[in-house]
Amino acid sequence: MGTRHRKIRKLRGSRSHGWGQVKGHRSHPGGRGNAGLMKYKWSWTVKYDPDHFTKPSLNPPNRKIVKKWINVGDLDGFFLHSKSNTPIDLEKLGYEKLLGSGSVQGSYELLVTSFTKQAQSKIEKAGGKISPRS
Template identity: 45%
Template sequence: MATRFRKSRRQRGSRYCGWGQIGQHRQAGSRGGIGGAGKHKHFFVRTVIEEPDHFGHDAFNSFNRNLVNRWVNVRDLDAVFAKHGKADASSGKVVLDLTSLGYDKLLGGGKIGGAYTIKVAKVSEKAKAKIEAAGGEVISDEHDAE
């Protein structure tokens, strides 16, 4: 449609431009408030019909969620040691600092190859038990194992 035939062009100079009384198209009062105003008041029925999940929160979204971004299993400790580990000359123990390597947690999947001294932020109970059974130890930041 050509611009010259549009209603807004035809109504120029007509004072109200099709909105009746001048106050009908000025502020937010003509539409019941600005934005989401009135969703718990005069627009409640519309809100319940159009947005049934608007009120409340998701039960599975914990506010104090503890995210573990990177983890390693007990079965992979030999490969990690071969790439990054060092043996302590004084005690002869194999030391792995998983925190400095970017791992957040040690999990207990698989079998352990040798005795390791492991520094990590979090450790599962199975992993801790397997390492201690093999003669190693776990130095963890957490107070009690998860």
Template identity: 45%
Template sequence: MATRKRKVRKLRGSRTMGWGQVGQHRKSGGHGGTGNAGLHKHKWSWVLVHDPEHFGKDGFHNPTGKKIKKWINIEEINYLLEKYQPKTTRDGLPVIDLRELKIQKVLGKGNLEKPVYVIAESWTKKAEEAIVKAGGKISVN
């Protein structure tokens, strides 16, 4: 049975193997760059047909891990007492509401000089011990 020659056999000895002028099929010149070069430029029509979702954001990035709490140390509460001189009292103690100052957490570094009633979203055990030791109280509201 007679069969046609494959292109590769037919073009043997033809110097350029069907690629036109010598050099047109060499290296990366004349192809619009290597790899993904030009996808936003001269290969844009290719992107539209073959890979339309190549560009742009995709998916959901959970922001909960990026939440940064603002915090304050016990020693800085002494400074707040002097600076703001709170007029409101609760249980006979001056009240410092850290929620108003956009501070979420109280840390336990330092000592408290005066008893104070602290309102905060969260605090450490060491901070609570320091406040109670000074004769103060801490609560969420």
């Protein structure tokens, strides 16, 4: 076959060389779908789908739920001016546990979901009372 009869010679000057409109022969320039994710599309993979090539693992164990706590020593700052003997519900104030750090001046009647032995002894020594919230 002579060079002058080849298709490329015949299509010189035709702009699209048989591929239609201007965008012709460009419909899937990077390949289809996930082609090249480990090659020329690697930067995309790292940014947008970092777990694409990892093995499926077991579900992580349930996270430990951290309770919001308050120390015995902080109670005076909150309730020093409250003279009434009504029980103070710490859970309504957002605290779930009473810890025993610090010292207590006032006597308080407290309702708490959970508390430590040290916190209980300090409150009772100061003339107060802790009752577990049910």
